[in-house]
Amino acid sequence: xxxxxxxxxxxxxxxxxxxxxxxxxxxxxxxxxxxxxxxxxxxxxxxxxxxxxxxxxxxxxxxxxxxxxxxxxxxxxxxxxxxxxxxxxxxxxxxxxxxxxxxxxxxxxxxxxxxxxxxxxxxxxxxxxxxxxxxxxxxxxxxxxxxxxxxxxxxxxxxxxxxxxxxxxxxxxxxxxxxxxxxxxxxxxxxxxxxxxxxxxxxxxxxxxxxxxxxxxxxxxxxxxxxxxxxxxxxxxxxxxxxxxxxxxxxxxxxxxxxxxxxxxxxxxxxxxxxxxxxxxxxxxxxxxxxxxxxxxxxxxxxxxxxxxxxxxxxxxxxxxxxxxxxxxxxxxxxxxxxxxxxxxxxxxxxxxxxxxxxxxxxxxxxxxxxxxxxxxxxxxxxxxxxxxxxxxxxxxxxxxxxxxxxxxxxxxxxxxxxxxxxxxxxxxxxxxxxxxxxxxxxxxxxxxxxxxxxxxxxxxxxxxxxxxxxxxxxxxxxxxxxxxxxxxxxxxxxxxxxxxxxxxxxxxxxxxxxxxxxxxxxxxxxxxxxxxxxxxxxxxxxxxxxxxxxxxxxxxxxxxxxxxxxxxxxxxxxxxxxxxxxxxxxxxxxxxxxxxxxxxxxxxxxxxxxxxxxxxxxxxxxxxxxxxxxxxxxxxxxxxxxxxxxxxxxxxxxxxxxxxxxxxxxxxxxxxxxxxxxxxxxxxxxxxxxxxxxxxxxxxxxxxxxxxxxxxxxxxxxxxxxxxxxxxxxxxxxxxxxxxxxxxxxxxxxxxxxxxxxxxxxxxxxxxxx
Numbered sequence: 001x002x003x004x005x006x007x008x009x010x011x012x013x014x015x016x017x018x019x020x021x022x023x024x025x026x027x028x029x030x031x032x033x034x035x036x037x038x039x040x041x042x043x044x045x046x047x048x049x050x051x052x053x054x055x056x057x058x059x060x061x062x063x064x065x066x067x068x069x070x071x072x073x074x075x076x077x078x079x080x081x082x083x084x085x086x087x088x089x090x091x092x093x094x095x096x097x098x099x100x101x102x103x104x105x106x107x108x109x110x111x112x113x114x115x116x117x118x119x120x121x122x123x124x125x126x127x128x129x130x131x132x133x134x135x136x137x138x139x140x141x142x143x144x145x146x147x148x149x150x151x152x153x154x155x156x157x158x159x160x161x162x163x164x165x166x167x168x169x170x171x172x173x174x175x176x177x178x179x180x181x182x183x184x185x186x187x188x189x190x191x192x193x194x195x196x197x198x199x200x201x202x203x204x205x206x207x208x209x210x211x212x213x214x215x216x217x218x219x220x221x222x223x224x225x226x227x228x229x230x231x232x233x234x235x236x237x238x239x240x241x242x243x244x245x246x247x248x249x250x251x252x253x254x255x256x257x258x259x260x261x262x263x264x265x266x267x268x269x270x271x272x273x274x275x276x277x278x279x280x281x282x283x284x285x286x287x288x289x290x291x292x293x294x295x296x297x298x299x300x301x302x303x304x305x306x307x308x309x310x311x312x313x314x315x316x317x318x319x320x321x322x323x324x325x326x327x328x329x330x331x332x333x334x335x336x337x338x339x340x341x342x343x344x345x346x347x348x349x350x351x352x353x354x355x356x357x358x359x360x361x362x363x364x365x366x367x368x369x370x371x372x373x374x375x376x377x378x379x380x381x382x383x384x385x386x387x388x389x390x391x392x393x394x395x396x397x398x399x400x401x402x403x404x405x406x407x408x409x410x411x412x413x414x415x416x417x418x419x420x421x422x423x424x425x426x427x428x429x430x431x432x433x434x435x436x437x438x439x440x441x442x443x444x445x446x447x448x449x450x451x452x453x454x455x456x457x458x459x460x461x462x463x464x465x466x467x468x469x470x471x472x473x474x475x476x477x478x479x480x481x482x483x484x485x486x487x488x489x490x491x492x493x494x495x496x497x498x499x500x501x502x503x504x505x506x507x508x509x510x511x512x513x514x515x516x517x518x519x520x521x522x523x524x525x526x527x528x529x530x531x532x533x534x535x536x537x538x539x540x541x542x543x544x545x546x547x548x549x550x551x552x553x554x555x556x557x558x559x560x561x562x563x564x565x566x567x568x569x570x571x572x573x574x575x576x577x578x579x580x581x582x583x584x585x586x587x588x589x590x591x592x593x594x595x596x597x598x599x600x601x602x603x604x605x606x607x608x609x610x611x612x613x614x615x616x617x618x619x620x621x622x623x624x625x626x627x628x629x630x631x632x633x634x635x636x637x638x639x640x641x642x643x644x645x646x647x648x649x650x651x652x653x654x655x656x657x658x659x660x661x662x663x664x665x666x667x668x669x670x671x672x673x674x675x676x677x678x679x680x681x682x683x684x685x686x687x688x689x690x691x692x693x694x695x696x697x698x699x700x701x702x703x704x705x706x707x708x709x710x711x712x713x714x715x716x717x718x719x720x721x722x723x724x725x726x727x728x729x730x731x732x733x734x735x736x737x738x739x740x741x742x743x744x745x746x747x748x749x750x751x752x753x754x755x756x757x758x759x760x761x762x763x764x765x766x767x768x769x770x771x
Contacts, residue, residue: 012582012638012754017630020583023753024595025555028604044089045114047082050218050481052208055552056083059206060167066601067204068705069166069188071143071181074208076171076476077219077454077483081106084139084167085113091137093118095164097125097157098141102450106141122146125156136164142449143168144469146187147180149708154183158709161187162738166707171476172469173205181205190711199614202548220457220483222475225490228366228460230358232496237264239345246281247288247335250299268495269379269463271349271356272387278346285339292328292335353391359493360391363460366491367395367440370458373485374422376441377460378448378474384462385442397439403446408438423455425484445470453477457485461492547616551604554623580751582638585628587757592641593622597750598649605648607641612648626755637756649749668715672702672731679724694728701735710738 042049049057056072060083063070072080088094093116096106100121110117120132122145138160140146146157160166166188174180185204186193196204240260259281266273284303291298367375379385382402389400389407399418400407406418413421422438424431431437442462447453448470456478461471478488591607605612606622613619676698683691706714714734720727 013579015581017583020581021558025558046112057086063204064165071168071205077480080169081109085115088137094137095135096139126153138164138166141169143170147183149183161707162709175467175469186708188707190708218481220485221487223489227494228362244337246338250297270384272383273381276383281342288335292332373457375458376456379462399438401443423453425455426452448473454480454483457488459490581753584631584633584756591757593755595752612644671718698731
């Protein structure tokens, strides 16, 4: 089948380079969230959206129109909540799905912006088979919690996403592997999530690069992270690895090496965390031994009947919770050997807290170094938080917050009161009395998501989790629009060298950062290391999202008047002309930048090695060179450019045909298409016209773009035993129940504007020819 051809709107009209650049910029940026008519700010309710947020709104809307959904993964603190509500403001009763801890935050934000929402939590979806139905727009916040496609939560979300446009929000969509992203966008793209090319991914996965200096974004400048060092015990990791293997419960579940590594991780966090881990190991061993002495061998579930507290254990009647076991002596010997070894280490370490005192000293030094700046310190372990708080008891403005409680010098207070005392500006409350103010907050990772703490200016990582996404979430509590600080800092307590050698935490984090950069582009440096540095401008070709942002900045500069032609006059061009425009500029090598419409979609094309291409790197480099002095249009170069564009459009047509064939070649869709053809072929003569029309519509339904749950429903139709007429109607009825999104409007390709880049010898030849 032949490809599309250039639609005829008349011959090209020459104009000044400034006019053509402005035309291209306004035409292309309009679909990317910026145009000459875009105001600097828009107020919705009590909230004012900034230009970058307005750009995100427009790009999300374009992605939803094209794909049925979008993943907005801008960095933490950039206002994704309000961007999502701005997109959803015209929908009937938008539904928000998020962690339960964010319920109040979402309702407050919706009230501020003047949008009525429904809310359900991930926890509710995991527990209940009954899900909300009456909604027309779906927002999934902290979407990385749904990256596991094998869970009940994922299945529930896929069912919700099948019935409404879906917007996913996550600053950290990649936690462990590249497949995390595909699992997320499959909620609205289904199996096609794995086959998107880089350009399509850039359109449906939206991430703006935030300037680390915070310039123009209302964000604070983020200083490079720094290590804090403490002493360590070289012998302890070897002792933990030498522990006799534990006796697992009757149904398995414990592994000796994994337990030892877990204890080493706790030791790398704090002495208190290690003591807590050893204490829990002792309690489990005592429970197993007590059961075996009673002649029973408990399973994991049955061990839950033994309830352990901080320093005590409550033993159940083992005969009532576990079956008997014959000859338990060998099992008892293994369990006792492990318990005795753990007890020796526990007794030797129970009073050791010198390293925790060092940690407390480091926090005190940072507080003096950043006098008057509030500090929030994060840990994975509640024992680290409470243990360090005890070491800082003399510091009056310190507080510890865990899942159980908040502690200050005066005793226990509520979580809400602790946050109000620490971050009154972010919480929108009156500042506390000086005596009640909290300036150093020690907390577990329960505060690392969905909580605004921009009153603080320093983050301290008391330990390193397995994923950089958690570190990024911690930083996101203070790196936010509306921060009271011009600059913010981060520090990390470096794991002991012996622990790092065994666990390789830093190398694992490094690898995961590189995976994330390969998928979403720019990722902020979260731990101190030269290899964690953010990509420089020289590496901008590494990812399409960075290139897309770079092109946007060039286009914005064209509109703002940073570039001028020879006359220096300002040329306003608010819409493409009826006749395509062309201009030429001097350049070091030949090429062109063309604004085109292909299949109903706006694209920028450039020339490389005599071929037109939409490669973003080539487009970026060509646009960056398209600001030279005005030159006379070279007719031979113009003719060559048009021939390249014509060849590219034909290739696009062939690619579209190949893509459709690839989609239909999937087993399920191929089966459906064959059955549709068979139904049309069996139609009675007087019904053939009607059946052919229904079959044609059914084919378009089968080739449509659906979420993973809708694809499963379509797959079930393939095996339906309904009559031909009823079956064809069921396919078309399925199509009528699905949300309708943008489809390709036409195979025609349309040239809007063209800038020729001409090297000096071509310009001289052109002038000689013109004379």
